[in-house]
Amino acid sequence: MPRFQCSSSARTGSRSVASSRALATAIVGLLTVIAPPASAQSAAATRLPERAVRREIPITNAIRRALAAGTRDSTGRPGPQYWQLRTDYVIDVSLDPTTSRLTGKARITLHNTSPDALAEIALRLDPNHFLGNAPHAAPWTPAEVTEGMEISRMTVDGRTVNLGAAAPLGDGSTGARAAAAAAAAAANAAASEPVLRNARSTRASIRLGSPIAPRSTAVLEIDWSHKLPGGAGAGHRMVQRWADTLYQPTQWFPRVAKYDDLRGWDPELYLGPSEFYNNFGSFDVNIDVPAGWIVSGTGVLQNPEQVLTTTARERLRRVTASDAILTIVGADEIGPGQATATSTTGRLVWRFHADTVNDFAWATAKKYVWQATRATIPGKGVVPIHMLFLPGRANLYARAGEISRHALEFYSALWFPYQFPQFTLQDGPSAGMEYPMVINSNQGAADHETAHQWWPMVVANNETWYGWMDEGFNQYMNVLSDADAAKTRPDLNGLGQSYGRTSGDESEAPMMWNANYGGPQRYGFTTYQKTPLMLSMLGGIVGDSAVQRAHREWAHAWMFKHPSPWDYMFFMNKALNRDLGWFWYSWLFTTESVDGRIEKVTPAGIRTAVVVAQDGMMPSPVVLEVKFAATGPALRPMKNAVMTDSVTARVTWPVDVWFSGDRRFIANLMFGARPIDSITLDPDRRFPDRKPADNRWQRAK
Numbered sequence: 251m252p253r254f255q256c257s258s259s260a261r262t263g264s265r266s267v268a269s270s271r272a273l274a275t276a277i278v279g280l281l282t283v284i285a286p287p288a289s290a291q292s293a294a295a296t297r298l299p300e301r302a303v304r305r306e307i308p309i310t311n312a313i314r315r316a317l318a319a320g321t322r323d324s325t326g327r328p329g330p331q332y333w334q335l336r337t338d339y340v341i342d343v344s345l346d347p348t349t350s351r352l353t354g355k356a357r358i359t360l361h362n363t364s365p366d367a368l369a370e371i372a373l374r375l376d377p378n379h380f381l382g383n384a385p386h387a388a389p390w391t392p393a394e395v396t397e398g399m400e401i402s403r404m405t406v407d408g409r410t411v412n413l414g415a416a417a418p419l420g421d422g423s424t425g426a427r428a429a430a431a432a433a434a435a436a437a438n439a440a441a442s443e444p445v446l447r448n449a450r451s452t453r454a455s456i457r458l459g460s461p462i463a464p465r466s467t468a469v470l471e472i473d474w475s476h477k478l479p480g481g482a483g484a485g486h487r488m489v490q491r492w493a494d495t496l497y498q499p500t501q502w503f504p505r506v507a508k509y510d511d512l513r514g515w516d517p518e519l520y521l522g523p524s525e526f527y528n529n530f531g532s533f534d535v536n537i538d539v540p541a542g543w544i545v546s547g548t549g550v551l552q553n554p555e556q557v558l559t560t561t562a563r564e565r566l567r568r569v570t571a572s573d574a575i576l577t578i579v580g581a582d583e584i585g586p587g588q589a590t591a592t593s594t595t596g597r598l599v600w601r602f603h604a605d606t607v608n609d610f611a612w613a614t615a616k617k618y619v620w621q622a623t624r625a626t627i628p629g630k631g632v633v634p635i636h637m638l639f640l641p642g643r644a645n646l647y648a649r650a651g652e653i654s655r656h657a658l659e660f661y662s663a664l665w666f667p668y669q670f671p672q673f674t675l676q677d678g679p680s681a682g683m684e685y686p687m688v689i690n691s692n693q694g695a696a697d698h699e700t701a702h703q704w705w706p707m708v709v710a711n712n713e714t715w716y717g718w719m720d721e722g723f724n725q726y727m728n729v730l731s732d733a734d735a736a737k738t739r740p741d742l743n744g745l746g747q748s749y750g751r752t753s754g755d756e757s758e759a760p761m762m763w764n765a766n767y768g769g770p771q772r773y774g775f776t777t778y779q780k781t782p783l784m785l786s787m788l789g790g791i792v793g794d795s796a797v798q799r800a801h802r803e804w805a806h807a808w809m810f811k812h813p814s815p816w817d818y819m820f821f822m823n824k825a826l827n828r829d830l831g832w833f834w835y836s837w838l839f840t841t842e843s844v845d846g847r848i849e850k851v852t853p854a855g856i857r858t859a860v861v862v863a864q865d866g867m868m869p870s871p872v873v874l875e876v877k878f879a880a881t882g883p884a885l886r887p888m889k890n891a892v893m894t895d896s897v898t899a900r901v902t903w904p905v906d907v908w909f910s911g912d913r914r915f916i917a918n919l920m921f922g923a924r925p926i927d928s929i930t931l932d933p934d935r936r937f938p939d940r941k942p943a944d945n946r947w948q949r950a951k
């Protein structure tokens with residue numbers, strides 16, 4: 251690893267005074283910013299500045315308030331005063347393939363379980379992401395510029411909401427003109443009149459004439475229409491249809507934003523990469539499509555006898571009887587009477603119901619093949635797995651049933667049983683996205699997307715801010731699932747150490763930073779890839795099975811609730827019975843690494859002194875693997891050592907040895923006079939290190 255002190259005075263010691271002075275002057279000229287003056291160098295060269303090891307978890311004002319209010323506490327479990335809003339949706343929506351438009355009516359019951367009177371309701375209008383002037387995070391590129399979400403009617407408890415410029419202006423105005431018109435409308439509205447604000451943004455709000463009292467409900471009705479974007483786009487959810495024959499509506503209805511004890515109304519815009527943070531509630535969604543088109547979605551189909559053929563219903567009855575993959579609607583069964591029931595109007599309405607979910611997604615195609623199989627959930631029983639794909643893409647679904655079954659069964663055993671009554675994979679352009687009970691995925695990402703049914707679909711973190719709490723945890727569990735599927739043992743060695751290669755890159759934001767603004771270069775790393783590295787190190791300290799046991803307890807504590815990162819840190823500290831403040835601080839709030847090395851080894855009789863140095867700001871336990879010569883004096887026992895075979899010992903000192911601030915620790919090996927052949931620092935490669943080569947010492951032959 252790079253060292254930051256300048257050892258020029260030591261290197262120039264053998265030169266003449268004159269040349270040494272000239273060289274020193276030149277070097278000092280170059281290095282004044284990073285090295286002390288030459289006169290101070292003899293002392294500085296022997297020792298890096300001491301480091302201050304921070305051991306507390308930084309507490310923000312929002313967390314401080316939550317702790318004071320008792321909504322959260324230092325156990326990491328929901329506090330005695332914890333609350334969360336509930337929103338129940340009834341939606342009628344109709345798809346017109348000739349215009350690719352959805353037209354819908356939503357009736358939303360908002361249960362204000364908070365102790366606060368709500369003077370406004372914040373709305374997430376994600377279809378406005380496709381307006382030409384909507385802000386986007388690179389490299390997400392919408393497939394199509396649309397007119398966004400066009401709201402034609404809105405009421406709150408029966409009172410008409412002044413829409414300002416939410417409705418199309420007629421002259422097609424959007425952007426600044428529309429915003430100005432909306433502002434003018436809001437300014438002119440009477441204080442008692444409900445007014446919609448920022449209607450042309452992904453995050454709008456209704457200023458209410460009279461607040462929603464604590465522990466009361468409000469009913470919101472919204473009629474809207476929007477075009478589903480099609481064409482060439484980049485990034486998940488940016489393309490939601492293939493021409494006029496397949497539609498994958500996601501984040502498609504007006505959603506009430508999250509109101510929580512930490513930030514009040516969620517202020518975040520939908521910028522593309524970061525996904526969602528939603529209230530739990532029930533959904534009754536009635537989807538009106540042309541007869542012959544198959545619809546899948548979140549929830550359970552309520553009217554199969556009205557929309558399916560007798561044959562399809564017969565086949566569905568057999569799905570949960572075996573692991574066989576059954577065809578419900580085949581490639582040669584097309585149109586009304588074959589793919590679906592017939593209809594005198596040329597349309598069919600598919601009715602879905604879901605009890606407690608935090609979103610609703612669906613898909614429909616003129617020609618879906620529908621296959622199904624089952625998963626057997628430990629402690630619960632069988633659930634159906636549905637797969638809907640285009641006939642020409644059957645190869646992408648050949649293993650999808652088997653992969654999803656394994657994922658549902660494996661993660662159920664690992665964390666808690668899969669919570670929903672069915673599971674569906676939907677083919678389409680927006681591949682690689684997850685919703686409750688539904689993934690828009692083929693077999694390629696099936697394991698990962700299925701894993702999202704645990705977070706954020708049940709343990710529902712704020713994904714916009716802290717995507718690592720679902721994407722990162724997901725990446726970690728995928729390592730375990732992959733190994734299980736391959737009938738091997740998961741190997742988390744090396745992951746923690748590898749972070750040393752990234753640490754120090756100025757494009758990396760800390761994980762405790764709003765992922766919406768994590769930056770295009772490292773969004774994927776920070777949100778997805780870094781968490782398994784962090785948990786690899788944690789496993790290197792407490793053991794991987796302890797990490798998973800504690801994480802499982804945390805997951806149980808937060809089912810169908812909304813944990814913050816602080817809840818996770820506090821809970822893990824408690825469950826692992828350790829003060830890991832230093833660990834969470836380093837990994838989540840900084841981009842520092844350990845950068846350990848063996849500096850010097852001095853055998854002296856029965857004792858061998860190993861100087862271990864850490865050049866980074868993150869501390870770690872000291873773990874040495876000591877290999878002895880095959881013969882020689884008997885090995886004496888050391889109380890912090892275990893023998894892993896007859897000539898190999900694993901010796902451990904806790905992280906506390908660094909808390910005094912020293913950058914060097916003398917690890918005394920007291921095994922007696924048997925010669926030591928080699929010593930390896932961090933043999934499981936769990937601690938971030940940019941130059942692992944200096945972690946090893948070998949006796950000179």
Ligand SMILES: [Zn+2]
Pocket residue numbers: 698699702720721724
């Ligand atoms: Zn994911």
